[in-house]
Amino acid sequence: MAATRKIDGFDGEVVVAGDARYDEARVIWNAMHDKHPALIAYCHSSADVAAVVRHARAEGLAIAVRSGGHSLPGHSTCDGGIVIDLRGLNSIEIDPTARRARVGGGALLGELDVATQEHGLIVPAGVVSHTGVAGLTLGGGVGRQMRRLGLTVDSLLGAELVTATGEFVRADADANPDLFWALRGGGGNFGIVTEFEFRAHEIGDLMVLATFNPIEEAPRVLTLAEEIAASAPDELLWTSFLRRAQPQVWLPDEWVGTLGVVSLIEWSGADLDEGRRVLAGIAERLAASVTSIEQVPFLKMQTAGDELFGHGKRSYVKAGYLAALSPEAIEALIEVASDVSSEFSQVEVLGVGGAITRVDAEATAFPHREAAWLINIPASWVDASEDEREIEWARAVYRAIEPLMTGGAYANFMGDDEDDGAATAYGPALDRLRRVKSAWDPDNVFRLNQNILPINEGKPI
Numbered sequence: 516m517a518a519t520r521k522i523d524g525f526d527g528e529v530v531v532a533g534d535a536r537y538d539e540a541r542v543i544w545n546a547m548h549d550k551h552p553a554l555i556a557y558c559h560s561s562a563d564v565a566a567v568v569r570h571a572r573a574e575g576l577a578i579a580v581r582s583g584g585h586s587l588p589g590h591s592t593c594d595g596g597i598v599i600d601l602r603g604l605n606s607i608e609i610d611p612t613a614r615r616a617r618v619g620g621g622a623l624l625g626e627l628d629v630a631t632q633e634h635g636l637i638v639p640a641g642v643v644s645h646t647g648v649a650g651l652t653l654g655g656g657v658g659r660q661m662r663r664l665g666l667t668v669d670s671l672l673g674a675e676l677v678t679a680t681g682e683f684v685r686a687d688a689d690a691n692p693d694l695f696w697a698l699r700g701g702g703g704n705f706g707i708v709t710e711f712e713f714r715a716h717e718i719g720d721l722m723v724l725a726t727f728n729p730i731e732e733a734p735r736v737l738t739l740a741e742e743i744a745a746s747a748p749d750e751l752l753w754t755s756f757l758r759r760a761q762p763q764v765w766l767p768d769e770w771v772g773t774l775g776v777v778s779l780i781e782w783s784g785a786d787l788d789e790g791r792r793v794l795a796g797i798a799e800r801l802a803a804s805v806t807s808i809e810q811v812p813f814l815k816m817q818t819a820g821d822e823l824f825g826h827g828k829r830s831y832v833k834a835g836y837l838a839a840l841s842p843e844a845i846e847a848l849i850e851v852a853s854d855v856s857s858e859f860s861q862v863e864v865l866g867v868g869g870a871i872t873r874v875d876a877e878a879t880a881f882p883h884r885e886a887a888w889l890i891n892i893p894a895s896w897v898d899a900s901e902d903e904r905e906i907e908w909a910r911a912v913y914r915a916i917e918p919l920m921t922g923g924a925y926a927n928f929m930g931d932d933e934d935d936g937a938a939t940a941y942g943p944a945l946d947r948l949r950r951v952k953s954a955w956d957p958d959n960v961f962r963l964n965q966n967i968l969p970i971n972e973g974k975p976i
């Protein structure tokens with residue numbers, strides 16, 4: 516039966532199967548999720564969002580919420596339900612004096628970066644500019660400023676939401692503080708955020724060391740990473756990627772396709788001369804085959820990965836945390852990562868810590884603040900015939916280091932095939948999140964996410 520286009524109180528556009536735009540409108544970033552929603556509702560206001568929520572409930576249709584559409588497990592689409600598309604809600608207002616940013620629930624990171632950088636400011640968020648602010652923020656938000664400024668949720672001051680009953684509410688430190696706590700790490704379980712309010716921070720150019728070492732040198736690179744990161748200032752961010760090198764402006768063509776370690780070591784302190792000195796010292800010890808140290812504008816850095824991580828490939832992710840890059844972890848990671856086939860797959864060894872650890876573990880719903888390293892294993896490939904091989908590679912890397920991990924995973928770097936996804940994502944925050952879920956969405960209307968069952972559906976607590 517064709518879906519109705521008529522939604523009471525809705526002023527946006529509706530796309531249904533058979534429309535010329537339908538196939539384009541149902542696409543999300545990860546091509547693994549080729550789903551057929553009954554309708555896609557393009558909202559332009561919070562009133563539109565509320566109208567669609569009420570309509571979906573009245574019709575008994577599942578709701579998928581889509582901002583940037585980058586959900587790796589495909590939670591922003593569904594078969595037979597309604598996709599609530601928020602890209603029309605992408606207005607951004609900056610108050611440079613108060614250093615506040617009001618950001619629509621459908622804005623992309625690139626839009627936020629451009630708007631804040633006009634005033635020399637940023638909101639700390641992720642590293643690929645076509646990612647959505649909303650999904651990234653609600654899961655926590657890791658990025659290149661996290662060691663200095665914390666997670667994205669640590670700069671969140673408040674949010675406007677449409678609830679599961681189609682009401683409008685605000686959540687901040689004074690209004691509905693439990694809901695505000697849950698939004699800072701608990702994902703899209705509690706309502707649809709139509710506007711975020713963030714604290715913004717000053718930032719200038721970055722100093723960036725980019726290196727390539729062949730895979731035989733990977734043990735030395737990761738051992739040095741552990742040694743340096745253990746006492747590094749917050750201004751220093753270390754990321755190493757075990758992968759086949761992709762074309763980069765700083766990388767001579769002869770290395771493209773070679774298996775090795777690409778390291779990006781970024782300095783974001785105000786004193787760039789000091790940054791250059793620190794990075795030159797690291798470069799000397801890395802003795803890489805290719806080394807580049809460059810002063811890079813923040814916006815340029817934020818868009819450098821856009822093409823490599825572009826839309827339309829097939830993807831699968833596993834991730835977890837390490838307290839240290841021990842010799843056993845380094846050996847296990849390198850051995851299995853070296854079996855990589857796809858030129859787009861990689862193991863990211865991402866130094867966390869810093870300001871993240873200085874926020875009280877119970878202040879927000881994000882539970883993984885103590886780890887030193889986030890190991891993210893995003894497999895990406897083009898051809899569906901390679902699905903099994905690539906997924907198995909990511910799982911094998913994960914299995915190899917799982918015994919050494921601290922437990923749990925970052926909700927935004929998870930698939931939907933964990934044995935107990937909610938416990939993995941939310942850990943010690945889960946019981947309180949369940950209570951908040953029971954108060955705001957007892958019927959589990961918002962369930963296409965790393966889902967927190969309300970108390971009456973979950974185990975008794």
Ligand SMILES: Cc1cc2nc3c(=O)[nH]c(=O)nc-3n(C[C@H](O)[C@H](O)[C@H](O)COP(=O)(O)OP(=O)(O)OC[C@H]3O[C@@H](n4cnc5c(N)ncnc54)[C@H](O)[C@@H]3O)c2cc1C
Binds near residue numbers: 579645650704
């Ligand atoms: C290329 C790429 C790069 C990435 N880089 C980073 C990174 O640097 N740092 C990082 O932390 N993560 C990163 N991620 C992971 C990213 O945070 C998640 O994929 C996140 O869900 C993306 O948000 P989105 O709005 O684009 O996704 P969507 O697919 O639109 O939404 C994902 C889920 O978020 C919820 N949601 C979305 N919008 C709303 C809303 N307005 N209100 C309520 N719930 C909502 C829904 O549950 C939805 O299913 C990256 C992912 C990709 C694919």
